[in-house]
Amino acid sequence: MLNLIKLPHVLTINQVPKVFHEDGIISGYRPPYSSAKDCALSVFQPTNETLNIWTHFLPAWFFLWKLLMVALAMEEGERSLYSWPLLVYLASCCVYPLASSCAHTFSSMSVRARHVCFFFDYGAISLYSLGSAVVYSSYTFPQKWVNSTFHHWYVSIAVLNSFVCTALACCSRLGLPFLHYSADTIKGLPDYQVAKLTKPLRILAFALPYVYDNIPLFYRLFVCVGEGCTDNEANGVHHQHIALAFLTGFLFATRLPERLAPGSFDYIGNSHQLFHVFAITATVVQIKAIELDMVLRQTWLLAHSPPITFTNTVGVTLVSVAANLCVICIFSHALFSTTKNRDKDNKLSDIIKGYDSCSTRSAFCCHR
Template sequence: MLSLKLPRLFRIDQVPQVFHEQGILFGYRHPQSSATACVLSLFQMTNETLNIWTHLLPFCFFTWRFVTALYVTDIWNDSYSWPLFVYMGTSCVYPLASSCAHTFNSMSKNARHICYFLDYGAVNLFSLASSLPSVLPESPHPGLPAPSQQRPHRILSRRTYLSLPRFLEIQKPGLCKMLRVLAFAYPYTWDSLPIFYRLFLLSGDGAQNEAALYHQKHTAMTLLASFFYSAHLPERLAPGRFDYIGHSHQLFHVCVILATHLQMEAIVLDKTLRREWLLANSRPLSFPQIAGAVLLCLIFSLSNIIYFSAALYRIPEPELHKKET
């Protein structure tokens, strides 16, 4: 009979320091795993298994939502829905990129960094799509910034502040974590100002509807995701107890997916319930505007991925990583 031999797992002291996760002591894969071994690890319990599946399964769900919405919409003649479909499409991309990053990040030290560079690029694309003005319906107000203003600048800055810390994560882990949190917090807060203004300061049919509760839940879930990402709880309090199930990155993944689901429900409701109000009070984005923004994001992200990936091979090994123990 055919038998399948699953890859061997290692303790934290048996893998290079670049692979170490705070509070995670067991369940590490070989630091030079083959692509086949990485795929096989999806079907054994490692400290990455649930990180993979908590985004791989939602990728399937969001893809189903996206395809279903395309099927029932006259996409060529309904320009009002174009930003929504860009958003729904990118909501499929970032979970898939994250799943792939967690699947193949044990192939080598450099592969680990490159996997997360690609992951950050997908997150950047999703961030752009979720902040398009006609996707997140905003209340026009002269004192508030439009989410689309200076997006290319923030795209580039986010990519830089997400990628650069990977070169310092061993020497200065606290600084790296702070830069990554800020890279998410700053654009999210800026882009959400019109929504916050609408939810908490405006009243009437043009602002409040059934979608408002979803927006509020989305904000709460995003804050909870940020907490788990930065706090490393509960594994920091009980190292070794949450290596396989229940550590902070898994909880972060779950919160991020729930936040995306709640945001998508809010957007779909808003696009339906506020259609007449939005068409009367705002100008829909044209195809060149949407395509141009997405193309700029892709160019900036791919440029950063190529630059930082090449830098991995230019920097001497002792400068990039401390001596392994």
């Protein structure tokens, strides 16, 4: 069937604008300024984005199945509130891989589309970090810290982190909207500043909420001794999740293995694909650890923990969603096309379509 559909030829790094370049990836690029239809069809075509799409698209459906199973198994009455944090967390687990797969699918439509797609991707990751905070607050806090001042402010600070970190991640792409870029020019930060700031800002944006969310867990596993430390079967699974999370971060930060052998991992085995796989595996292990805490500690938590309400579960999540959408809208607004930009895009699109007909780099150069 796919042989009957004309799929665009993949390009090399020399045939696409710099904004589409990925470190260590030499070939397998989809044509920039592709149509939405071409982007959707490309998920069935070997490119350097194909596995990035599928390694998050399929797990999103698994997490949706888990969400539905928990929702259908909820008890009636007051005890049903006990499952709300898990539902919020599982919903965030559905959103972040789905947003990521969509971002990777449609990021080759245009320069602006690429930035906006990943703005939403960053917002979804921040929402997942909040979901983790909500569920940790309800089931995972060490017994010594339950009802402490930190416990009462923990989720509120996580909400603040969620949109601050989305703003940092968005800023890592082009800088500040209207200051470093506007609707009439997408220059972004100067190249030397981008090289220095992009990676640190993005790592900080992802690492900060993770470290904050896990403060009670780190204390429970590595610092707390004696009575009230919540030593149960879930601790071993939490250790596994932390190890996988650090490995995920290591892959994201180092760009290994393609950094050592550029061009050898363009289609299979590059760091971003491994980053996706280990992130999903870490989330699956995290779910298992949370469910163990939820079951093993239910009686004690219902008696001693702050009551679970709509406000501290669904309510804070809706606030975070609204705040993150505002951040994304601010950063995206500066990218909205004007007549000048549409003319530039149309001209560049025509040029790139000409590139697609070139079979060699020399043919590509004759168009420049």
